[in-house]
Amino acid sequence: MSKYCLTVTCPSTRGIVAMISTYLAANGCNITDSSQFDDLATGRFFMRMSFVPETGVTLEALNDGLIDAAKPFGMTYGFHDERRKEKVVVMVSRFGHCLNDLLYRSRIGALPIEIVGVISNHMDYQKVVVNQDIPFHCIKVTKENKPQAEAQILSVVEDTGAELIVLARYMQILSDAMCRKMSGRIINIHHSFLPSFKGANPYKQAHERGVKLIGATSHYVTSDLDEGPIIEQDTVRVTHAQSPEDYVSLGRDVEAQVLSRAVHAHVHKRVFLNGDKTVVFPAAAGAFASERMG
Amino acid sequence: MSKYCLTVTCPSTRGIVAMISTYLAANGCNITDSSQFDDLATGRFFMRMSFVPETGVTLEALNDGLIDAAKPFGMTYGFHDERRKEKVVVMVSRFGHCLNDLLYRSRIGALPIEIVGVISNHMDYQKVVVNQDIPFHCIKVTKENKPQAEAQILSVVEDTGAELIVLARYMQILSDAMCRKMSGRIINIHHSFLPSFKGANPYKQAHERGVKLIGATSHYVTSDLDEGPIIEQDTVRVTHAQSPEDYVSLGRDVEAQVLSRAVHAHVHKRVFLNGDKTVVFPAAAGAFASERMG
Amino acid sequence: MSKYCLTVTCPSTRGIVAMISTYLAANGCNITDSSQFDDLATGRFFMRMSFVPETGVTLEALNDGLIDAAKPFGMTYGFHDERRKEKVVVMVSRFGHCLNDLLYRSRIGALPIEIVGVISNHMDYQKVVVNQDIPFHCIKVTKENKPQAEAQILSVVEDTGAELIVLARYMQILSDAMCRKMSGRIINIHHSFLPSFKGANPYKQAHERGVKLIGATSHYVTSDLDEGPIIEQDTVRVTHAQSPEDYVSLGRDVEAQVLSRAVHAHVHKRVFLNGDKTVVFPAAAGAFASERMG
Amino acid sequence: MSKYCLTVTCPSTRGIVAMISTYLAANGCNITDSSQFDDLATGRFFMRMSFVPETGVTLEALNDGLIDAAKPFGMTYGFHDERRKEKVVVMVSRFGHCLNDLLYRSRIGALPIEIVGVISNHMDYQKVVVNQDIPFHCIKVTKENKPQAEAQILSVVEDTGAELIVLARYMQILSDAMCRKMSGRIINIHHSFLPSFKGANPYKQAHERGVKLIGATSHYVTSDLDEGPIIEQDTVRVTHAQSPEDYVSLGRDVEAQVLSRAVHAHVHKRVFLNGDKTVVFPAAAGAFASERMG
Structure with a gap:
């Protein structure tokens, strides 16, 4: 069973978690851990999610598929294989x-x-x-x-x-x-x-x-x-x-x-x-x- | 500025975070903190989210509006006012x-x-x-x-x-x-x-x-x-x-x-x-x- | 049962503990706790002893009786009643x-x-x-x-x-x-x-x-x-x-x-x-x- | 410079520290650290002293020389070389x-x-x-x-x-x-x-x-x-x-x-x-x- 994680940073705004979690669900991913932080002082948003790609989606596909949706949020993100050393x-x-x-x-x-x-x-x-x-x-x-x-x-x-x-x-x-x-x-x-x-x-x-x-x-x-x-x-x-x-x-x-x-x-x-x-x-x-x- | 939080427990499955966060975003809520836990041993899912209702939605409206969507997940949930003692x-x-x-x-x-x-x-x-x-x-x-x-x-x-x-x-x-x-x-x-x-x-x-x-x-x-x-x-x-x-x-x-x-x-x-x-x-x-x- | 303590500081040298503990024993005092420290960097010696005056000697008598013996050691000392607030x-x-x-x-x-x-x-x-x-x-x-x-x-x-x-x-x-x-x-x-x-x-x-x-x-x-x-x-x-x-x-x-x-x-x-x-x-x-x- | 230590246990009574510290001083030993404990519940006394044998006395001599004085106290003791592994x-x-x-x-x-x-x-x-x-x-x-x-x-x-x-x-x-x-x-x-x-x-x-x-x-x-x-x-x-x-x-x-x-x-x-x-x-x-x- 693969274990991936996603890291996200962008300016804080409404709808980030919804967009990301909907995207992951649509790609057959089950989120197993999630942390986020809104820095009120800097207006920056930080998130990390662990998830299991239950239907076999690849890291590359996940990465490419998010490019367009990420743009309006000014989002920097990365998908990672938790098994890789x-x-x-x-x-x-x-x-x-x-x-x-x-x-x-x-x-x-x-x-x-x-x-x-x-x-x-x-x-x-x-x-x-x-x-x-x-x-x-x-x-x-x-x-x-x-x-x-x-x-x-x-x-x-x-x-x-x-x-x-x-x-x-x-x-x-x-x-x-x-x-x-x-x-x-x-x-x-x-x-x-x-x-x-x-x-x-x-x-x-x-x-x-x-x-x-x-x-x-x-x-x-x-x-x-x-x-x-x-x-x-x-x-x-x-x-x-x-x-x-x-x-x-x-x-x-x-x-x-x-x-x-x-x-x-x-x-x-x-x-x-x-x-x-x-x-x-x-x-x-x-x-x-x-x-x-x- | 009001500060609400939501607590959720249900059997673990794909799509919970997406459903909840989309619901909150649709109601003008900005999630400021989120924690979740999937208990692999018991198959139970637990989540707590803090959020700001930026467009003035009430606790009661939030609560009632989630009833139908929560059912298929077998979800127990509660909305709370973080200011209430x-x-x-x-x-x-x-x-x-x-x-x-x-x-x-x-x-x-x-x-x-x-x-x-x-x-x-x-x-x-x-x-x-x-x-x-x-x-x-x-x-x-x-x-x-x-x-x-x-x-x-x-x-x-x-x-x-x-x-x-x-x-x-x-x-x-x-x-x-x-x-x-x-x-x-x-x-x-x-x-x-x-x-x-x-x-x-x-x-x-x-x-x-x-x-x-x-x-x-x-x-x-x-x-x-x-x-x-x-x-x-x-x-x-x-x-x-x-x-x-x-x-x-x-x-x-x-x-x-x-x-x-x-x-x-x-x-x-x-x-x-x-x-x-x-x-x-x-x-x-x-x-x-x-x-x-x- | 009274509980006294003694504090001592002086230049580090041989025989301090012997002198003090012999003095206390001679005055019917049973030492129940003792700590000391030799600071090699400064050559200073520090000691604190708790003791029970089993034969009823007073703080004043203890204090006066040590004056002469303390002098050659260049000793600063004090006897205290541990019960006094x-x-x-x-x-x-x-x-x-x-x-x-x-x-x-x-x-x-x-x-x-x-x-x-x-x-x-x-x-x-x-x-x-x-x-x-x-x-x-x-x-x-x-x-x-x-x-x-x-x-x-x-x-x-x-x-x-x-x-x-x-x-x-x-x-x-x-x-x-x-x-x-x-x-x-x-x-x-x-x-x-x-x-x-x-x-x-x-x-x-x-x-x-x-x-x-x-x-x-x-x-x-x-x-x-x-x-x-x-x-x-x-x-x-x-x-x-x-x-x-x-x-x-x-x-x-x-x-x-x-x-x-x-x-x-x-x-x-x-x-x-x-x-x-x-x-x-x-x-x-x-x-x-x-x-x-x- | 040698570093020795002494361990002592015996029934708690008056005069133990005086006897031991006088003995060590008489043998040219400078006590550099000392801890003791009187267990009121069991009436046992425990002591450990570190000391420097400044005039070269040996462990064996220290050990033998204490035998007679230790007896009336019912004392078990040991001298140790702190350098020995x-x-x-x-x-x-x-x-x-x-x-x-x-x-x-x-x-x-x-x-x-x-x-x-x-x-x-x-x-x-x-x-x-x-x-x-x-x-x-x-x-x-x-x-x-x-x-x-x-x-x-x-x-x-x-x-x-x-x-x-x-x-x-x-x-x-x-x-x-x-x-x-x-x-x-x-x-x-x-x-x-x-x-x-x-x-x-x-x-x-x-x-x-x-x-x-x-x-x-x-x-x-x-x-x-x-x-x-x-x-x-x-x-x-x-x-x-x-x-x-x-x-x-x-x-x-x-x-x-x-x-x-x-x-x-x-x-x-x-x-x-x-x-x-x-x-x-x-x-x-x-x-x-x-x-x-x-």
Whole structure:
């Protein structure tokens, strides 16, 4: 049984849901999950529907058939196969916990992604990655070779057909050009509860300020460092008794989970850009279920 | 600007959303929030839509106009005015924290309810209630007078036109007859994370078992004690260092919050009965906003 | 049975615990709870012990008897009666949820405080406060009368013998002089997860940034606005669907709880100033237990 | 710089802390962390102290020197080197997330354990384990060979010198004899919030009951299935929209974390048995810090 989903954004107006749901019904589709959001502040409308094409209509036919009806609404839309795994390149520096987590979730099918390559500016994780039969690319970055290094990175992305780059504690700053080129297709994890403690050494900053919770933030990467649209955040309690080194360890769990939740939302087409912010719809039934036991 | 909502349940099939949304659009209604759930296990479909009647259609007209179209779907539905405050009777025994919390949230309009009466088998909270200009009814319950006491309770409910009874730590067990009569219209808070620690003294039970989190559960009352459909639950961390008396105090906050969240969901028509379980949709935009500052 | 506690700070060195515990044992005291912290960064040592004076030694005798032994350690210490209720003045502006919460916790003895007065720059809560037999002082503050208004506030504090001022959403900024005079004796609640969103309208700031959790922070007041040592913080999840007005409502619960936890820690002598940060020890057994049911 | 810790249990009485801390000071030890608990219900006293042996005293000397002084207190005590890694055998069946998590935490030194062997009744994780240079033992268990299988398990434990067995979703029930023999040295993770949903298929049970949070429980194994002393628990929110398969996936994260926290507490000597319950002291400063980045 196929499972499709539809994503829609357009100016808010009357009749959108009626038009869409009538179109789907006419094409033999049974809607099984639906979320929508009207942003009163911006006048934008966002919708995501999961549905079962009970009479076998194809994604292509659905897509083409909606073109004319969508126009008067000024609608941007996309039909997606919920079974298809998104191709992902993971980038990592020396902290490996997010990489380890993504590899595991990908391996058991808890995240519907295919990791088509891992890029690092260090050699630490070559064996781990290669043992999972995933190509590992060590691309060193220096002040001098930055343009060439980014060209190499982009060529890995292009060669593998990657649709998404996940920065899993990758500590190099990407160039503006790269950010623009891959806009909305790079997800980063920052090890603080943004907007607090931007930049370097956020755990040390947090320790110095004496906060009682530390956190992590997953966001789309823009050319504005640590300012991109936030997808997911979470926090964990700390006490005076813990050192910055304890924070690093306690933060690992929350970083890995926040990042994997953000990637889950993105690849399930639950995230919409809304200016500098995001709309993140809840997961449909069954969306968390894994393919394998371990 | 009016704000209405529609609740729908029926067997799951193709075309429900299309029929409903087309109907609303035809009546000048702009859908601003929508949630749905297809229960694959039971084949039941649940939906809730918030909408603005932009051309002034009335609830009654909307209700009558859908009767014929709803029939083939075997649909149960209701149109509701989101501004109308539900009339609520609160019942309490000697622990007053949930009562205090409900009074406060009602007073500032954080919960859209009108507390039309408070019933207690003790006199402790007479002054507090009366000072908020709410009638207080002391109805003592003994083994002997139980039927008469329940008749008194029911007559308060009927006289006030109460649509919902909230048991805010009311420690008397209601009769089967009462539970059946008010089925789906009585919400209780139990001071444990059900199904653990049913019955009396749950904090003592929890302390003896040595659990590391305690909790609270809000559920619809059925004749099966502590077995009704769960609406909301939450937990709070405890340690070996805490006594059962500490649990009672720590539990107060989680009880009051769990109960108020359950009442919030109920009066916003976000809760649906689904066999022995509930479907609870997320709150629409603005549903938490209060009327007053304090 | 009396319950005392001892608080100690001094430079970290060997033998402190031995000296203190030997002294207590020699005076017939049975230690029932103990927490300590060695700050490696600052070389400061902090300790708090709860104990039962089994042979009836008085606080005064304990205090005097330790003077000589404490000197070589450069020790600052205090003996406290855990049963004594601290006198507190609460200050509030127009948001009343924290006031309501503190009044309730004080009334049932969940917080061992005696609220000796409530000061507000508005009249909204006069009736609520007076009905609990607590004096209410309306002290308006304008640009012109600020020094006189603060003098009035201080005179309430002095007349009542208040040991602590709790700013329960009091929206006027206190003068430097006031902050210095009451240093370590004013606790504020700020409605954001500091250091994010300092200053005015933090919920609006949070909404604009698109964070996925909002929070509250309780801290000692210093002349540096929203920069004082943090005592307690917590967060609550929000979604794109919620408006800034929803945030205000959702934030109420977390604000009230964070503030009451901070006050609980302070009056139980569990908070120590450590430069710009705090040491907050866990509560001893029974410290949360309330005196009354409601 | 060495780091030692001392664990003490005895009947509660006056003078214990004084005796111990004087003894440590006399031996040149600087106490850096201390936790204690007086159980009023059982009259038992529990204490854990971290300290630095600044003048080089050995564990053996400390241990021997306390024997006589400990006797009148009826004291059980132990001195431990906080740097020593405990030898652990991990047992697993087909769900591999807890194993993966423990392997990772052990590899980066976030858990001070040495995994000296992995035992499974299936072959699934042989490659993963062997690639980390850890011996993998496949020991099939049937009704018929149970005694022989357990003998094999015990011989792995003995041959490796393992001090702790961690059941990381090992689905075979251990015999009473085995439970008794390894009493207090086997930690299990159960995929429910005990005491709810004991036995098989807890996620299915939870789904049927319609709870709003699911959980996981780590406990010492006794011959009473799912009834052993609880070390750590946690919960995660679910909704009506999630299937039992979603629960399995959502539960993975909380299971892995609860188990690793329990093992962390155990190997840091922070857990004490207190009848059917546990005392779990907070982690000392630096106890969470990892050795490596990833």
